[in-house]
Amino acid sequence: MKNAIPDEILLQVEKPARYVGREVNMVKKDPENVDIRFAFCFPDVYEVGMSHLGLQILYYFLNRREDTYCERVFSPWTDLEEKMRENNIPLFALESQEPLRKFDFVGFTLQYELCYTNLINMLDMSNIPVLSCDRTDDDPIIICGGSCAYNPEPLADFVDIFYLGEGEVLYDQILDMYKAHKKAGGSKAEFLESLLELDGLYMPKFYDVSYKENGEIESFKPNHPKARKTIKKVIVTDMDNVFYPEKQLVPLIEVVHDRVTLELFRGCIRGCRFCQAGFVYRPVREKTAPTLLEQAKNLVKCSGHEEISLISLSTSDFTCFPELANGLLDEFKDKLVNISLPSLRIDAFSIELMEKVQEVRKSSLTFAAEAGTQRLRNVVNKNLTEEVILDGCKLAFDGGWTKVKMYFMLGLPTETEEDLRGIGALTDKIVEKFFEIPKENRPKPVTVNASASCFVPKPFTPFQWDAQDTYESFGEKARIAKRSITRKQVRFTYHNTKMSSLEGVMARGDRRIGAVIYKAWENGCRYDGWTDKFNWEGWTNAFEETGVDPAFYANRVRSYDEILPWDHISVGVSRQFLINEREKALRAEVTPNCRQECSNCGAKTFGGGVCYDDIQV
Amino acid sequence: MMTYRFKFSKGEEIKFIGHLDIVQAFQRSIKRADLPIAYSNGFNPHQQIDFASPLSLGYVSEGEYGDLKLTQDLEPKEVMERLNAVLPDGMVIKELIRRRDGVKNTMASVSAGRYKAYLDSRITPKMVEENLENYFALKEIIVMKKTKKNFKETDIKPDIFQLINASEGESAIIEMVIAAGSTRNLKPESVAEGFYNFVGVEYNKFKIGFKRMDIYMVIDEKLVPLTYGVEF
Numbered sequence: 001m002k003n004a005i006p007d008e009i010l011l012q013v014e015k016p017a018r019y020v021g022r023e024v025n026m027v028k029k030d031p032e033n034v035d036i037r038f039a040f041c042f043p044d045v046y047e048v049g050m051s052h053l054g055l056q057i058l059y060y061f062l063n064r065r066e067d068t069y070c071e072r073v074f075s076p077w078t079d080l081e082e083k084m085r086e087n088n089i090p091l092f093a094l095e096s097q098e099p100l101r102k103f104d105f106v107g108f109t110l111q112y113e114l115c116y117t118n119l120i121n122m123l124d125m126s127n128i129p130v131l132s133c134d135r136t137d138d139d140p141i142i143i144c145g146g147s148c149a150y151n152p153e154p155l156a157d158f159v160d161i162f163y164l165g166e167g168e169v170l171y172d173q174i175l176d177m178y179k180a181h182k183k184a185g186g187s188k189a190e191f192l193e194s195l196l197e198l199d200g201l202y203m204p205k206f207y208d209v210s211y212k213e214n215g216e217i218e219s220f221k222p223n224h225p226k227a228r229k230t231i232k233k234v235i236v237t238d239m240d241n242v243f244y245p246e247k248q249l250v251p252l253i254e255v256v257h258d259r260v261t262l263e264l265f266r267g268c269i270r271g272c273r274f275c276q277a278g279f280v281y282r283p284v285r286e287k288t289a290p291t292l293l294e295q296a297k298n299l300v301k302c303s304g305h306e307e308i309s310l311i312s313l314s315t316s317d318f319t320c321f322p323e324l325a326n327g328l329l330d331e332f333k334d335k336l337v338n339i340s341l342p343s344l345r346i347d348a349f350s351i352e353l354m355e356k357v358q359e360v361r362k363s364s365l366t367f368a369a370e371a372g373t374q375r376l377r378n379v380v381n382k383n384l385t386e387e388v389i390l391d392g393c394k395l396a397f398d399g400g401w402t403k404v405k406m407y408f409m410l411g412l413p414t415e416t417e418e419d420l421r422g423i424g425a426l427t428d429k430i431v432e433k434f435f436e437i438p439k440e441n442r443p444k445p446v447t448v449n450a451s452a453s454c455f456v457p458k459p460f461t462p463f464q465w466d467a468q469d470t471y472e473s474f475g476e477k478a479r480i481a482k483r484s485i486t487r488k489q490v491r492f493t494y495h496n497t498k499m500s501s502l503e504g505v506m507a508r509g510d511r512r513i514g515a516v517i518y519k520a521w522e523n524g525c526r527y528d529g530w531t532d533k534f535n536w537e538g539w540t541n542a543f544e545e546t547g548v549d550p551a552f553y554a555n556r557v558r559s560y561d562e563i564l565p566w567d568h569i570s571v572g573v574s575r576q577f578l579i580n581e582r583e584k585a586l587r588a589e590v591t592p593n594c595r596q597e598c599s600n601c602g603a604k605t606f607g608g609g610v611c612y613d614d615i616q617v
Numbered sequence: 618m619m620t621y622r623f624k625f626s627k628g629e630e631i632k633f634i635g636h637l638d639i640v641q642a643f644q645r646s647i648k649r650a651d652l653p654i655a656y657s658n659g660f661n662p663h664q665q666i667d668f669a670s671p672l673s674l675g676y677v678s679e680g681e682y683g684d685l686k687l688t689q690d691l692e693p694k695e696v697m698e699r700l701n702a703v704l705p706d707g708m709v710i711k712e713l714i715r716r717r718d719g720v721k722n723t724m725a726s727v728s729a730g731r732y733k734a735y736l737d738s739r740i741t742p743k744m745v746e747e748n749l750e751n752y753f754a755l756k757e758i759i760v761m762k763k764t765k766k767n768f769k770e771t772d773i774k775p776d777i778f779q780l781i782n783a784s785e786g787e788s789a790i791i792e793m794v795i796a797a798g799s800t801r802n803l804k805p806e807s808v809a810e811g812f813y814n815f816v817g818v819e820y821n822k823f824k825i826g827f828k829r830m831d832i833y834m835v836i837d838e839k840l841v842p843l844t845y846g847v848e849f
Contacts, residue, residue, distance in 0.1 A: 007675065007823075007826070008823045008824055010633060010675075011674070011675050011822075011823045012823055016633040016674070016675075017633045017634050017635075017638070020630075020633055022630050022631070022705065022706045022707070023705070024642075024645070024649075024703075024705050250645060252631070252634045252638055252642055252705060253634065253635075253638050254638065254641075300648075301649065301651070302649065303645070303649070304644070304645030304646060304647070304648035304649040304703075305645065305648075306644075306645075306648070336656065336662060
């Protein structure tokens with residue numbers, strides 16, 4: 001098989017291995033012998049995309065069908081893009097090295113808002129018309145999923161179908177319908193219409209939106225008799241019997257995460273009020289330990305990886321965690337396979353466990369405190385007290401750890417200067433905790449890395465109505481937080497404020513943002529999530545040229561009766577629940593987690609998961 | 618414990634994977650093959666496997682070498698088959714033997730390499746035939762060699778042992794045996810560059826394909842492949 005890019009060019013770009021495929025466990029099929037060709041596109045660079053669990057699952061899920069060939073596509077780095085455009089080489093899929101235009105489906109996973117210009121760019125590089133209305137029956141169908149699809153409106157002009165929910169549920173049905181439709185010689189328009197039968201799919205062309213003079217949405221209505229008023233996400237209810245790949249693609253170059261990924265459960269019981277994942281993936285649905293141990297053994301064996309990572313939104317909340325952890329330790333202890341445990345709550349059990357899994361190298365300890373004071377932590381429903389943090393640190397320092405990472409957020413609703421100064425107070429206390437242990441028991445000096453992100457209000461969270469700070473205000477707040485730190489052992493960094501501002505606009509944008517994204521892409525914006533590629537001027541010009549005011553989207557408080565751009569979508573969690581949560585937030589009241597008490601968020605309608613477990617007392 | 622020496626090829630499929638990644642790919646393959654690989658002692662145990670000489674990115678090869686140590690004495694045929702079943706596409710072990718102790722490791726043994734340079738279409742086989750001998754007869758061959766900071770004029774002639782016109786049909790190919798290893802090392806690119814300069818055609822290394830044919834060590838003043846005379 002010939003590479004799409006000639007050697008002469010590959011030799012001149014950074015990491016040419018990104019573009020030639022042929023990794024271990026890559027699926028090989030003859031494209032001529034399948035009915036459906038599906039391009040799974042990740043709108044970022046290879047090393048990021050190859051570390052994404054969703055890609056690994058859907059790749060093998062779709063390829064388990066004999067009639068379908070799912071291939072991968074990543075965004076070419078800017079050096080190769082330049083050469084491809086110079087030499088008129090269209091974007092291609094890694095497996096067959098063939099251009100995307102030949103495919104039936106071109107699917108994108110939307111993991112963060114700042115990849116939108118990459119999506120436009122990838123379509124353009126494929127010679128596929130970027131706007132849905134310009135595409136014909138000869139062009140592929142563009143379908144998008146992933147967490148950003150829950151507010152699809154900014155991309156409504158470019159995408160044919162948004163898939164809301166988990167891929168395992170509907171893809172078989174969609175592909176069966178497509179195959180039958182293609183055999184019968186039907187048009188693309190007819191196929192999309194036939195999909196209106198299914199819930200979980202949002203097709204923008206079947207909906208019209210109008211605006212009030214003040215810029216708010218006046219109405220959002222279906223323009224087709226079969227189009228649903230509300231589209232509800234689709235999810236897997238039986239996690240133990242759902243498809244999970246027996247193999248994993250093993251890249252031949254170093255990627256962000258080189259390891260086996262084991263998905264423990266979906267959803268999160270916590271309900272932190274800033275966290276979109278905590279609401280859109282409800283309810284919690286777990287796998288059982290025996291299933292996971294079996295999957296772990298398999299994946300380690302067929303990948304040859306030396307590390308296995310347990311993936312979930314909050315690993316300590318996994319009900320079978322002790323059983324799983326001990327099982328994994330027994331299985332892999334002598335095989336020199338490391339167990340990596342992200343998203344752990346720091347307590348006696350996890351400290352003991354971490355000591356077992358990383359006997360030699362002590363990595364750093366991470367606390368997502370999110371806010372500097374208890375009041376503000378209550379506002380965001382972050383169930384983590386100063387006492388728990390300091391006790392955890394004490395345990396860890398006694399165990400020989402000397403590095404602590406603290407995550408904070410700037411600009412949370414109701415935040416005051418006192419909350420910002422709380423960041424310094426808390427990190428200083430951690431350092432003092434370290435000095436409480438006897439000098440001879442300190443292997444190394446302590447370091448506390450406090451890093452602050454800028455709060456971005458997201459759809460389907462209680463803060464979806466709130467105003468985001470301006471980037472100037474984020475900068476000022478970061479300075480206050482930094483000044484509040486007195487200990488030299490604490491290092492403070494914060495996220496790019498302008499990038500967070502832009503993310504804020506995209507996250508709650510409506511259809512009118514599409515024109516801005518298109519313009520920004522024309523202005524040369526790519527890889528907006530990469531600090532060294534981020535082109536603020538390209539974006540500010542795009543807003544100016546399209547007459548769209550970013551502050552309308554980012555920095556404005558909405559009223560509860562305003563129609564929000566994502567109101568036609570349901571993630572199961574009711575609007576009333578979100579309103580209640582917001583009101584409680586303003587009163588700094590916390591809400592118990594799903595295992596303590598059901599708060600009737602609405603996710604029970606899916607008929608599975610934690611909602612049907614016995615409530616623990 | 619048993620040490621094995623193996624020779625493998627690196628094909629078109631995998632020529633853009635650099636040396637460190639090839640090492641990693643081997644380590645993962647050994648795990649997939651579930652071979653009883655020996656580990657080093659210490660805080661960070663690593664697999665006991667090492668390689669003769671890194672191959673430049675973009676090169677293919679028919680003669681790469683390495684040593685690996687197993688905790689059990691398995692039949693070489695079995696080790697080779699189990700590895701070949703799981704190695705990435707384009708990597709094939711051609712030869713694998715039990716290696717006796719007291720032999721220098723592959724990297725320390727390297728003295729020379731045999732390469733083929735596939736020249737671009739501006740050079741015809743006829744041009745090679747007419748010029749190669751004269752080129753090799755030059756007293757000195759000066760090319761610009763990259764040093765840590767800048768470029769330096771260097772005479773590469775002493776490091777060229779043999780040049781052969783290996784052209785096939787319409788494609789011009791130069792085969793060469795040149796110095797390699799830790800004491801003297803020459804890149805085949807420099808030999809090609811010198812030849813382009815000699816025939817007055819502008820040199821562009823991205824247009825030329827390179828293949829390593831074999832790696833040699835010196836035994837009794839002769840160049841021999843790294844598997845020569847080391848068998849258990």
